[in-house]
Amino acid sequence: MAGNLLELKDVSKAFGAHKVLDRISFGLSAGEIVGLLGPNGSGKSTALNVISGFLPSDGGEIRLEGDNITNVSAQRITGHGLVRTFQLPSMPHRMTVREVLQAGASGNASLASMLKPFRFDDELDELLESFRLTHVADLPASALSGGQKKLLSVATALRSKPKLLCLDEPTAGVHPNLRADMVTILKRYRDKGVAILVVEHDMLFIRELCSRCVVLDRGEIIADCAPRELEDNARVVEAYLGKAVEKGKVAL
Amino acid sequence: MFDFFIHVASIACLYGVLALSLNLQAGFTGLVNFGLIALFGCGTYGAALASGMGWHPLLGLPAGIAMAALLGLFYARLGRKLSSDYWGIATLSIAEIIRISITNEQALTGGAQGISGLPLLFAGLKPYDGMARLALYVVVLALVWLFCQRLVKSAFGLSMKLMREEPQLARSLGYDLDRIRRVVMLVSSAIAAFAGFLYAHYLTFVGPDQLVSPETFLIWSMVIIGGVANNRGVIAGAFLMQFAMAYVPFIKDALELPTDFVAAARLIIVGGGLLAFLLWRPKGLFPEKVGGSNGR
Numbered sequence: 001m002a003g004n005l006l007e008l009k010d011v012s013k014a015f016g017a018h019k020v021l022d023r024i025s026f027g028l029s030a031g032e033i034v035g036l037l038g039p040n041g042s043g044k045s046t047a048l049n050v051i052s053g054f055l056p057s058d059g060g061e062i063r064l065e066g067d068n069i070t071n072v073s074a075q076r077i078t079g080h081g082l083v084r085t086f087q088l089p090s091m092p093h094r095m096t097v098r099e100v101l102q103a104g105a106s107g108n109a110s111l112a113s114m115l116k117p118f119r120f121d122d123e124l125d126e127l128l129e130s131f132r133l134t135h136v137a138d139l140p141a142s143a144l145s146g147g148q149k150k151l152l153s154v155a156t157a158l159r160s161k162p163k164l165l166c167l168d169e170p171t172a173g174v175h176p177n178l179r180a181d182m183v184t185i186l187k188r189y190r191d192k193g194v195a196i197l198v199v200e201h202d203m204l205f206i207r208e209l210c211s212r213c214v215v216l217d218r219g220e221i222i223a224d225c226a227p228r229e230l231e232d233n234a235r236v237v238e239a240y241l242g243k244a245v246e247k248g249k250v251a252l
Numbered sequence: 253m254f255d256f257f258i259h260v261a262s263i264a265c266l267y268g269v270l271a272l273s274l275n276l277q278a279g280f281t282g283l284v285n286f287g288l289i290a291l292f293g294c295g296t297y298g299a300a301l302a303s304g305m306g307w308h309p310l311l312g313l314p315a316g317i318a319m320a321a322l323l324g325l326f327y328a329r330l331g332r333k334l335s336s337d338y339w340g341i342a343t344l345s346i347a348e349i350i351r352i353s354i355t356n357e358q359a360l361t362g363g364a365q366g367i368s369g370l371p372l373l374f375a376g377l378k379p380y381d382g383m384a385r386l387a388l389y390v391v392v393l394a395l396v397w398l399f400c401q402r403l404v405k406s407a408f409g410l411s412m413k414l415m416r417e418e419p420q421l422a423r424s425l426g427y428d429l430d431r432i433r434r435v436v437m438l439v440s441s442a443i444a445a446f447a448g449f450l451y452a453h454y455l456t457f458v459g460p461d462q463l464v465s466p467e468t469f470l471i472w473s474m475v476i477i478g479g480v481a482n483n484r485g486v487i488a489g490a491f492l493m494q495f496a497m498a499y500v501p502f503i504k505d506a507l508e509l510p511t512d513f514v515a516a517a518r519l520i521i522v523g524g525g526l527l528a529f530l531l532w533r534p535k536g537l538f539p540e541k542v543g544g545s546n547g548r
Contacts, residue, residue: 052424078426086424092417094481095410096543100421103414106407107426111435114408140542153421160425 004066005030005195006051006082006164011060013043013050013219020046022219023060028164033186033196035206035227038216039239044199045087047216048166051197052084053077064164079108081163085170087199089153091141097152098137101127104159124159130185131155132178146173154182158189165189167198171205183208203227215239256498258382262454264494265389269447271474271486272393272400276440278472279481279540280404282416283436284336285327286468287343290350291441293463294320295448300367300458301360309371309453316445323350324441328434344465355460366459373453385454392450393487396443400483403439405545412436413481466522473526478536485538492537496521 006028013021020043028034036044049055051062053074062070064080091100101124106114128134131151136144144152154170165186171179179202186196186209200206206213207227215223215230217239223230230236270292277283298316302309327346331339354361361367374384403409414422415432422429452458470493478489500517503509529536 054420054424074423075426075428078424083426084424086420090418090421092414092421094417094540094542095413099410099543099545100414102407102545103410103422104425106411107422109407111408111431114411115403115406117405118407138543156421156425 005032005064006197007061007063008051009061009063011047011050011062012058013046013055014058020219021050021057024216024219024221025060026214026221026224028195028197030163030195031190031193032212033190033198033210035210035213036197036199036216037201037206037213037230041218042216042239043219044216045168048084048168048197048199052082052166054084075107078160082166083157083160083162083164084166085150085153085157085168087168087172089149091144091149091152093140093142095141096138097133097141097144098124098128100141100152101133101156101159104156105161107160127155127159130181132181147175147178150174151178151182154186158185162194164195164197167196167200169200170198171200171202179205180208203230255382258386260495260498261491262382262386262389263451263498264491265386265393266447266451266454267471267474267494268393268487268490269396269450270444270471271478271490272396272483273440273443273447274471274475275481275483275486276400276403276412276436276443279475279486280409280416281412281432281436282336283331283433284340285343286340286465286472287327287345287347288444288471289463289465289468290343290347291320291323291444292448292451292467293347293350293354294323294441295445295450296452296458296462297354297361297448298445299370299449299452300362303370304360304362304367312452313446313449316449317442320441320445320448321438324437325434327441328430328437331433332430344468347463347468348465351460351463354463361460364460366457366461368457370453370456370458372456373450389450392446396446397483397487400443404481404483408432408435410545469526470522473522476534476536477525477529479538479540480536481540482536482538485536488538489536493521493525 009025010023011021012023024047036047038044046055050057053072056071061068064082067080069077069080098120102120128137133148133152141152150170150173154167157165170182190196210227213225213227213230214221215236222235222239223233225233274288277285295316298319299312302312302315327343330342334342355364357363374381377384411427411432414427415429419429474489474493475486477493479485497518500514504513
């Protein structure tokens with residue numbers, strides 16, 4: 001099990017009799033980008049919810065920088081440096097894009113500092129520019145397209161200066177050009193030491209971005225390898241396509 | 253007629269302060285409080301208790317604010333377990349329990365008879381005392397407005413709005429929603445109690461009939477008609493509603509309508525006004541300005 005930033009050990013989650021996560025264990029190091037993959041219903045989003053405190057686990061242990069964060073509230077986990085985005089980001093009607101992005105900076109701030117006047121700084125403008133949101137910065141955030149909302153949610157999470165960023169399908173609905181930009185931006189943050197755990201179906205994005213992939217199927221980890229090794233993994237191929245396929249005839 | 257105008261404007265100022273308090277809760281933070289009048293009552297009974305105990309009248313202000321802070325924190329605590337709709341019902345219930353308890357308690361609150369004989373502010377300045385009081389209320393209203401504006405335009409104001417609209421996003425960014433709820437309830441409760449303290453020393457009488465739930469809905473109508481989450485709007489709503497209701501008797505006299513008309517017309521102004529605005533202009537006369545934070 002790699003990683004000393006995030007470590008999961010035997011983490012389980014069930015909804016009634018249905019086991020969604022069955023004693024999964026994996027880890028992440030600082031500055032590492034890991035893809036969390038699997039077919040629909042394999043438990044990826046549940047794993048993200050459990051790690052980020054949005055769902056309680058039924059068993060096992062989750063540690064972030066050595067601190068036990070198992071079943072700690074989402075807000076407290078964010079205080080440890082773990083920030084996440086959602087599969088279907090919903091944005092406020094009565095806050096501008098700029099304000100939402102600014103709100104990303106104060107989540108763990110003290111009350112005294114939050115009451116002081118603030119200024120939209122250069123870093124905010126850079127994020128808007130990087131994610132091509134400058135021209136919509138003063139529109140209500142809810143007025144953005146689905147893809148732009150995804151971009152805003154990733155930008156807002158980055159604005160909170162995370163140590164570990166968990167992204168739930170960040171490229172769904174995003175234009176291919178912007179997807180390439182997102183790879184560049186996320187790699188830039190990786191180089192600054194930010195670890196990224198990304199749930200994604202877009203294999204091209206995963207190949208360009210991730211150094212490692214953890215593949216889930218029916219709540220179990222069936223592979224933990226480099227992206228290029230996925231198509232040679234019979235269990236992964238079977239999980240995605242439903243049957244064993246002759247080697248060399250699949251492109252995941 | 254001029255004295256009557258001064259009187260209506262004075263009450264409108266105090267309602268304006270109360271509307272600003274509700275606007276912090278419901279307008280900016282999404283805390284649908286139907287028990288606002290109990291927080292106001294903490295201020296009125298703080299003043300009455302200080303008077304009844306023979307304390308200096310000004311001591312009624314910290315007493316009222318302290319009681320309102322405790323009640324506000326209790327409301328906030330309930331919000332940890334209850335969703336928005338149920339929280340609103342709970343606050344209405346608590347306000348009614350408090351009013352009924354006061355009505356049936358004699359030793360401290362005077363029961364249904366209330367407590368009278370509170371000192372009137374600036375009574376020694378006759379015949380200009382009414383104007384002096386109005387000047388004080390205008391200054392208080394302006395200061396509370398400035399404070400509320402500063403609060404909602406700060407980074408904390410952004411967190412209030414984020415909690416109102418996207419609590420899940422707020423949690424994912426590390427915002428402690430319980431803390432936001434506590435702070436907003438503490439601050440707005442103190443403001444409501446301040447309005448109550450001034451109101452008690454204006455009427456020189458405090459009684460449980462001032463704490464009936466329609467009073468809360470009157471303040472709600474001021475906020476909705478003026479403009480939810482617009483501090484200038486809710487003050488305009490307070491003045492509009494107060495003047496509209498105060499001048500109903502004059503309309504009755506001019507049109508030679510029966511006396512029953514006054515009560516019915518006031519009900520129609522509040523209920524009908526609320527309904528009309530909710531249906532046709534839900535953002536109120538002065539809608540919230542999107543992007544109005546202090547950042548630039």
